Amino acid sequence: MKEFMVLIRNEGNPVANLSPEQQQEHVQKVGAYIKRLMESGHMQAAQPLEMEGTMVTKKNGSFVDGPFNETKEVISGYYLLKANDLEEASSLIKEDPRFEDGDWRLEIRPIMNVEGIN
Amino acid sequence: MAKAVSNTEKELAEHFFRNEYGKMVAVVAKYLGTAPIETAEDLVQDTLLAAVEHWQRHGIPDNPAGWLYTTVKNKTFNILKHEKYKHLLNEMMDSDESESVGFSDEEIADDQLRMMYACCHPGIGEEVQLTLILKILCGFSAAEIAAAFFTNTETINKRLVRGRKKLKIAELSLDSIKLTASTDVVLKSIYLLFNEGYSPSKKSRLVRTELSLEAIRLAKLVVFHPMMTHLADGHALLSLMYLNASRFEARINEENLVLEMEKVDRSKWNKDLIDLGLAHLENAQKGDKISGYLIMAGISAHHCIAPSLAETDWHEILKLYDAWLKLEDQPVIRLNRAVVLSKVFGTEPALVELLALKSQGKLKKNHLLYLTIGELYLHSGELDKAIVHYKTALEVCQNERDLTFLNKKLETAVLISKTQL
Numbered sequence: 001m002k003e004f005m006v007l008i009r010n011e012g013n014p015v016a017n018l019s020p021e022q023q024q025e026h027v028q029k030v031g032a033y034i035k036r037l038m039e040s041g042h043m044q045a046a047q048p049l050e051m052e053g054t055m056v057t058k059k060n061g062s063f064v065d066g067p068f069n070e071t072k073e074v075i076s077g078y079y080l081l082k083a084n085d086l087e088e089a090s091s092l093i094k095e096d097p098r099f100e101d102g103d104w105r106l107e108i109r110p111i112m113n114v115e116g117i118n
Numbered sequence: 119m120a121k122a123v124s125n126t127e128k129e130l131a132e133h134f135f136r137n138e139y140g141k142m143v144a145v146v147a148k149y150l151g152t153a154p155i156e157t158a159e160d161l162v163q164d165t166l167l168a169a170v171e172h173w174q175r176h177g178i179p180d181n182p183a184g185w186l187y188t189t190v191k192n193k194t195f196n197i198l199k200h201e202k203y204k205h206l207l208n209e210m211m212d213s214d215e216s217e218s219v220g221f222s223d224e225e226i227a228d229d230q231l232r233m234m235y236a237c238c239h240p241g242i243g244e245e246v247q248l249t250l251i252l253k254i255l256c257g258f259s260a261a262e263i264a265a266a267f268f269t270n271t272e273t274i275n276k277r278l279v280r281g282r283k284k285l286k287i288a289e290l291s292l293d294s295i296k297l298t299a300s301t302d303v304v305l306k307s308i309y310l311l312f313n314e315g316y317s318p319s320k321k322s323r324l325v326r327t328e329l330s331l332e333a334i335r336l337a338k339l340v341v342f343h344p345m346m347t348h349l350a351d352g353h354a355l356l357s358l359m360y361l362n363a364s365r366f367e368a369r370i371n372e373e374n375l376v377l378e379m380e381k382v383d384r385s386k387w388n389k390d391l392i393d394l395g396l397a398h399l400e401n402a403q404k405g406d407k408i409s410g411y412l413i414m415a416g417i418s419a420h421h422c423i424a425p426s427l428a429e430t431d432w433h434e435i436l437k438l439y440d441a442w443l444k445l446e447d448q449p450v451i452r453l454n455r456a457v458v459l460s461k462v463f464g465t466e467p468a469l470v471e472l473l474a475l476k477s478q479g480k481l482k483k484n485h486l487l488y489l490t491i492g493e494l495y496l497h498s499g500e501l502d503k504a505i506v507h508y509k510t511a512l513e514v515c516q517n518e519r520d521l522t523f524l525n526k527k528l529e530t531a532v533l534i535s536k537t538q539l
Contacts, residue, residue, distance in 0.1 A: 019257070021259075
């Protein structure tokens with residue numbers, strides 16, 4: 001099994017455009033999805049990220065704490081996934097019911113694993 | 119690492135988010151005093167978003183309402199610490215209210231009542247009142263309200279902008295509510311809300327049934343508030359809504375068409391709702407005031423308790439209509455009374471009454487007037503006149519579902535007239 005980092009990206013918060021009734025539906029179905037993957041051992045972690053933070057860069061020898069969200073798109077959370085390969089990871093992510101509620105972009109990146117070292 | 123989701127399956131109560139939205143806005147708006155109502159709405163929206171984020175990953179907490187209230191309370195205090203609202207926080211500390219800041223059931227009920235009266239401020243038009251109630255107290259989105267009212271989201275948003283400006287929640291104390299006469303307005307809004315949901319429509323039927331249920335929920339908030347000592351009108355309204363709602367499902371067939379009275383399966387009526395309706399009717403009759411609600415509830419009750427259509431006590435119903443006319447002489451009441459008149463005294467006097475309404479130019483645009491006249495003519499065998507009136511009904515009818523029904527009526531009448539030739 002390989003590990004994958006799934007970055008949940010979105011512009012604004014698609015959930016904010018839902019009515020309370022739809023938000024309830026959303027939390028129930030996405031919650032059930034995450035729970036199912038946790039129970040099957042595919043989901044190792046699932047966390048939201050605060051919409052604040054900072055971007056630390058070193059420029060010309062000194063640190064700059066800059067605004068972190070210079071683009072419209074932000075990373076609002078992540079999943080840590082276990083799957084046989086990228087194909088399986090991608091098909092698991094396509095089942096995420098959040099896609100039914102607004103525009104989301106989920107980026108799946110295999111965690112690099114160099115044989116014999118990790 | 120995220121904690122594993124708890125093993126016990128927890129389900130949120132139906133409409134939990136929506137109902138809690140309304141409760142939280144009412145309470146938060148009080149703490150924010152004169153701040154715009156949008157600030158309270160935004161805070162509550164943020165709280166629900168936080169709940170979505172956490173609960174989907176960690177499961178529903180043991181006490182979801184407690185989770186929401188703790189979160190929204192913290193968010194409210196954070197806002198109050200801002201320079202702009204510091205005076206509100208100071209006032210609160212001075213009045214020692216801070217110790218009791220919480221979300222007790224009593225407090226929520228009080229605040230929802232205050233919010234209801236604020237939404238029904240006499241300076242706010244009826245349409246806007248209903249829109250405010252649905253958005254702020256019931257937690258519907260603008261899009262959902264638009265679907266229920268057959269209009270677009272933009273119109274609803276405009277109404278909300280207009281309405282929010284006129285909301286004067288900060289000025290209302292429970293004592294001041296007691297002194298105002300606006301309970302009538304509040305009850306009327308609830309009644310309108312119920313009717314919005316009750317008049318069946320093909321489109322978004324679910325949302326509209328919800329409106330009726332919300333109306334009942336709001337009426338209970340008013341009637342059962344400890345401050346309201348025997349609100350006869352309120353009991354009458356609740357009775358009316360329960361009795362009508364008890365027949366809600368049974369009156370619609372599989373194709374979502376409204377059934378004619380004789381075709382309704384009475385065994386499908388909701389017995390529990392009928393009992394609730396009758397209990398409130400008894401309560402309402404203890405008052406000394408005869409209201410439109412009381413009369414309508416009485417009429418509805420007679421239909422509900424009749425074992426069959428043939429055994430309906432039309433005499434008593436006619437008496438109630440007569441009393442209603444004395445209270446308010448409306449053409450549409452006369453129209454409905456004429457149907458009862460035909461059951462008691464036959465088609466002749468009913469036709470006289472309806473033709474009088476027609477010649478006075480009343481209800482010119484109401485297809486039900488022409489439909490009823492058509493029905494009575496059909497009954498008395500005057501097919502030509504029946505057909506003429508069915509046709510007029512079709513011309514003025516705006517409602518798609520009734521058009522289908524009227525077309526069927528017309529076809530049948532035409533068919534009968536042909537076989538008779």
